[in-house]
Structure formats: structure tokens, C-alpha cells
Amino acid sequence: MIFRVTTVISLEIERRRITIPAEMQGVVTASSERARYRNLLQKSLASQLRYTETLGSAISETTLKRMVTKYSEQLAFQPLTELRHWFTYRSGAYIEPGYPPLFYGAVKTSAFSPNKSAESAIGEAIAGCLGQRLYRCRKLARPNHDYPDIVMERPDQTYLVEAKATLASREKIRQIADEEIPSMATMVISSKLMDTRPVVGLIVGTFFDSENHYSVCITEIDYDET
Numbered sequence: 001m002i003f004r005v006t007t008v009i010s011l012e013i014e015r016r017r018i019t020i021p022a023e024m025q026g027v028v029t030a031s032s033e034r035a036r037y038r039n040l041l042q043k044s045l046a047s048q049l050r051y052t053e054t055l056g057s058a059i060s061e062t063t064l065k066r067m068v069t070k071y072s073e074q075l076a077f078q079p080l081t082e083l084r085h086w087f088t089y090r091s092g093a094y095i096e097p098g099y100p101p102l103f104y105g106a107v108k109t110s111a112f113s114p115n116k117s118a119e120s121a122i123g124e125a126i127a128g129c130l131g132q133r134l135y136r137c138r139k140l141a142r143p144n145h146d147y148p149d150i151v152m153e154r155p156d157q158t159y160l161v162e163a164k165a166t167l168a169s170r171e172k173i174r175q176i177a178d179e180e181i182p183s184m185a186t187m188v189i190s191s192k193l194m195d196t197r198p199v200v201g202l203i204v205g206t207f208f209d210s211e212n213h214y215s216v217c218i219t220e221i222d223y224d225e226t
Contacts, residue, residue, distance in 0.1 A: 007061040011126070012209075013216045014051035020185055020223040028189045031182045038182050049178065051217065057133070064125055071128030071142065071150060071163075072121035079118035084211050086114040086167065114167050119208075123165025124149055126216060127204035131161050134218075135202075148187060148201075157198050160187055164205040170215050173205040177219050184221050192223065199223075 020028055024044055030037040059067075061080060068079060076082075128150055131137045137152035137159050150161040162184055164176045184201040191199045201221035206214050 007212065008058050009061065009064065009211075010213050011057040011059060011130075011216055012213070013055040013057060013130070013218060015053040015055060015218040015220070016049070016051045017220040017222070018045055018048045018181065018185075020045075020189065020221065022224050025189050025223065028182070028185045032186045041182055041185065042178075045181065055134075057130075059126075059129060063129070064122070067125035067129045068121050070139065071124045073124060073142070073144060073149065074117040074121050076115075076117045076121035079115070079121040082115040082118035083122065083208060086118075087211050119165045119167060120163075122208070123204075123206045124163040126165075126206045126214065127161050127163035127202070128152075130204060130216065130218065131159060131202065135159060147183070153197075157200055158191070158195050159200050159202055160184070160191060161202045161204060164203065165208070166205075167208050170207045170209075173207040173215070174217055177203050177205040177217050181219065181221065184219075188221050189223060 021044070024041065027037050027041050027044070031041045032038075065080065068076065072079075128139065131139075131150065131152045135152070135154065137154050139150060140153045140158075141151040143149070143151065148160045148162040150163070152159040152161055162180060164173065164180065166173050166176065180203050184203055188199050188201040199222075201219075203219040203221070205217045205219075207216075208214055
């Protein structure tokens with residue numbers, strides 16, 4: 001009898017909720033065209049930027065592969081293998097002992113980087129999976145080269161999901177999520193005019209700490225109609 005061991009990836013999740021005040025909705029619309037209004041929006045929301053909830057979850061590698069197929073915009077071939085290869089490389093496994101690095105007289109040098117398609121594919125898979133698991137949504141549409149990454153729904157609400165992912169640092173993914181707030185807020189305010197149900201924006205950022213541990217920050221964006 002052959003036993004197959006399934007790798008389980010732990011997810012450390014931070015979550016926050018940002019509500020756009022009714023009096024700021026005009027500023028949100030203008031922020032897409034004017035940097036001044038974008039800065040004003042960021043200042044008005046500063047008190048809501050703290051992550052107030054911490055959750056723990058896990059996903060099997062088998063399920064994650066299925067989520068990649070379901071939600072990835074990129075036709076990425078074995079992104080989990082690519083990610084594993086990057087962590088192996090970064091650990092120094094491929095650096096030969098006793099040999100100096102080759103020197104090239106380039107004017108500009110660039111550091112080695114992981115496969116960006118693999119990063120994006122797994123980030124989108126995590127976003128879609130948590131949309132299903134935490135918000136009880138189903139996929140309504142997967143826009144191709146458009147914003148947001150995923151449109152999801154449940155009977156009482158529509159969810160607009162934008163996925164971000166990085167191997168840089170946990171602080172970097174938080175920064176990326178903060179920078180995405182004006183764009184998502186604009187989309188939420190615009191979409192509410194065309195939908196009979198409330199519209200919620202989700203920015204799901206994923207930092208890959210290791211092969212088996214991801215840090216995820218979720219930003220929920222809705223609006224105050226009063």
C-alpha cells in the first residue's frame with residue numbers, strides 16, 4: 001500500500017475593515033485622477049488602517065493547486081515547485097563552496113528574483129480560496145487583464161477581490177495593500193451604482209514566509225450610505 005503525504009501550508013491572517021464615509025465618496029471618485037484627492041483620502045482613512053483581527057488557517061498543497069487552476073490569471077506551470085526552488089536557492093544550496101562569484105563589469109546590476117508568474121498565481125489562489133472560506137462566496141467572474149482580479153458573490157453581497165503577493169517582506173505586502181486602497185475604494189463606489197446589492201472590496205495580500213507558511217493581510221472596504 002502506498003501512502004501519499006500531503007503538505008499543509010499554514011496561513012497567518014490579519015484582517016481590517018475600512019468604511020468610506022458618505023461625505024468622502026466624492027473624494028474617492030476624484031482620487032483616481034488627482035493626486036491631491038488621493039492624499040486627502042489616505043489621510044481621512046488613517047485611523048482605520050490598523051489590522052484589528054488575527055486569524056489562523058491552513059490549506060493543503062492539493063487544494064492550493066486546484067485554487068491556482070481556478071483563480072490564476074497566468075497560465076503558470078507548477079508555481080508551488082517554482083516557489084520551493086526559490087527558497088532552496090535563497091538558502092545557499094546552489095552556491096559552490098570555495099569559489100568566488102563571477103564578476104561582470106556591468107553599469108547596472110540586478111539581484112536575482114523569483115518567478116513573478118508563480119508569485120501572482122499563488123497569491124490569486126489564496127485570495128480566491130479565502131473568499132470562499134471566510135466570506136462564503138462563489139466565483140462570479142475572473143476578469144482577464146482587468147481590475148479587479150476576481151468578482152465573487154453571495155446572495156446578499158457582491159465582492160470585488162484584488163490579490164497581491166510578494167517574497168520581499170511582511171512590511172512590503174502591508175505597504176502594497178495600503179497603496180491599493182484608493183483604487184479599490186474607487187471601484188467599490190463606482191460599482192455600487194450598478195449593483196442592487198451592497199458591494200464590498202477585498203484586498204488580499206500574501207507574503208511567502210517559507211514553503212509551508214504564508215502571512216496574509218486582508219483589507220475589507222465598504223461604504224457608509226447614511
